[in-house]
Amino acid sequence: MSVAARAAGLTTSPIRSIARGAPQGTISLALGEPGWPVPDAATQALVHWADLAMTCSYGPNEGLPELVEALTERYAVRPDQLMVTAGSQAALFALFQAHVPAGSRVLVPDPGFPAYRTLATLAGAESTAYPLGPGGALHAGAVLDLLEQHHDVSVVVLNHPANPTGGCATAPELERVARACERRDVTLISDEVYRELRVDGTPQPSVREVSDRAIVVQSVSKAWAAPGLRVGWAGGPAELLAPARLVHNAMTTAPARPSQVAAAALLGDSATVLAGSRKELRRRWELVAAGPEVLRPTQPVTAGFYHWLPLPPWTRADPEGFVRRVRDEGRVLVVPGAAFGPAGRDHVRLSVGGPRAELLEGLARLAPWWEEPC
Numbered sequence: 001m002s003v004a005a006r007a008a009g010l011t012t013s014p015i016r017s018i019a020r021g022a023p024q025g026t027i028s029l030a031l032g033e034p035g036w037p038v039p040d041a042a043t044q045a046l047v048h049w050a051d052l053a054m055t056c057s058y059g060p061n062e063g064l065p066e067l068v069e070a071l072t073e074r075y076a077v078r079p080d081q082l083m084v085t086a087g088s089q090a091a092l093f094a095l096f097q098a099h100v101p102a103g104s105r106v107l108v109p110d111p112g113f114p115a116y117r118t119l120a121t122l123a124g125a126e127s128t129a130y131p132l133g134p135g136g137a138l139h140a141g142a143v144l145d146l147l148e149q150h151h152d153v154s155v156v157v158l159n160h161p162a163n164p165t166g167g168c169a170t171a172p173e174l175e176r177v178a179r180a181c182e183r184r185d186v187t188l189i190s191d192e193v194y195r196e197l198r199v200d201g202t203p204q205p206s207v208r209e210v211s212d213r214a215i216v217v218q219s220v221s222k223a224w225a226a227p228g229l230r231v232g233w234a235g236g237p238a239e240l241l242a243p244a245r246l247v248h249n250a251m252t253t254a255p256a257r258p259s260q261v262a263a264a265a266l267l268g269d270s271a272t273v274l275a276g277s278r279k280e281l282r283r284r285w286e287l288v289a290a291g292p293e294v295l296r297p298t299q300p301v302t303a304g305f306y307h308w309l310p311l312p313p314w315t316r317a318d319p320e321g322f323v324r325r326v327r328d329e330g331r332v333l334v335v336p337g338a339a340f341g342p343a344g345r346d347h348v349r350l351s352v353g354g355p356r357a358e359l360l361e362g363l364a365r366l367a368p369w370w371e372e373p374c
């Protein structure tokens with residue numbers, strides 16, 4: 001059997017591999033997905049579709065008209081400035097395949113969502129990490145320095161509110177990166193899947209507010225509470241999306257038709273759905289704030305459902321061993337920070353998005369591990 005070199009080095013997502021071998025009864029605070037019920041708009045649309053459907057045909061490559069319409073209205077773009085995909089993950093894959101030449105370089109955040117590095121490898125490129133500012137905020141200067149140093153950068157990836165830190169980006173910082181990318185003809189991709197999950201009402205700027213050359217990726221997976229639908233999209237210049245759309249067609253033809261029907265219903269009911277998600281999220285962060293003192297965030301949380309928790313100093317010699325002991329003896333699962341890049345080594349990521357009872361129990365189990373050993 002021969003495995004192509006680009007796939008040979010791939011490993012299971014570290015977020016999923018830590019879950020393997022967890023003892024029975026382990027509480028998972030590891031997976032980044034909403035634990036509140038899928039909104040009514042989606043379930044009703046699915047039931048209605050199932051009642052009426054005589055056939056289950058392929059969706060059109062460009063997305064179902066009602067979904068495209070909901071998105072073009074929401075983002076005030078033309079249909080050719082939009083690409084409907086099987087989750088934002090497929091949007092990212094298609095964009096990397098279309099805009100990352102083999103041998104080029106992709107700038108990715110450290111700590112950051114591990115898929116960016118994998119997608120660069122699959123495109124035959126190298127990824128170079130840029131550091132984030134305090135609290136995981138975008139520090140444009142760090143990206144600009146790397147753009148000065150490397151003349152082979154094809155794509156810069158931003159992700160704010162960020163996975164795993166929750167850090168945000170201000171409009172001026174986004175603008176500095178966007179202008180630098182425009183000057184060098186580098187494609188800027190901003191992953192904004194957590195943008196609508198504001199906790200405290202602070203608006204999170206989108207890169208599209210400061211640049212009409214940048215591409216944004218989004219999905220119904222987080223804020224619209226429906227990751228299993230696998231529906232996402234990219235918005236950006238038509239000429240940048242056109243080749244990516246062909247890659248997406250070659251990969252998956254189109255997202256599943258019933259999923260697109262449900263996604264259109266969710267988008268159409270955005271005001272209710274997003275308000276509901278923010279409420280669910282605020283309740284969870286309130287539980288964390290009222291929970292064990294050793295586990296409380298030291299900075300105010302503004303967006304998303306990740307708690308980027310520093311490891312206790314006495315565990316730092318072997319963080320992964322510590323996380324495994326917490327899993328096997330404490331029966332609670334968190335993700336070792338190193339899964340998100342070397343800069344994450346001294347942290348773990350807790351997702352607070354799951355069911356509230358599990359969050360409470362998970363925090364109670366975790367707390368003793370963060371308390372100073374006698």
Ligand SMILES: Cc1ncc(COP(=O)(O)O)c(C=O)c1O
Pocket residue numbers: 032086087088089090113159162163191193218219220221227230231232
């Ligand atoms: C930052 C980030 N981008 C993209 C994704 C992929 O999400 P989806 O493909 O469900 O839209 C995730 C999922 O965890 C994520 O955290």
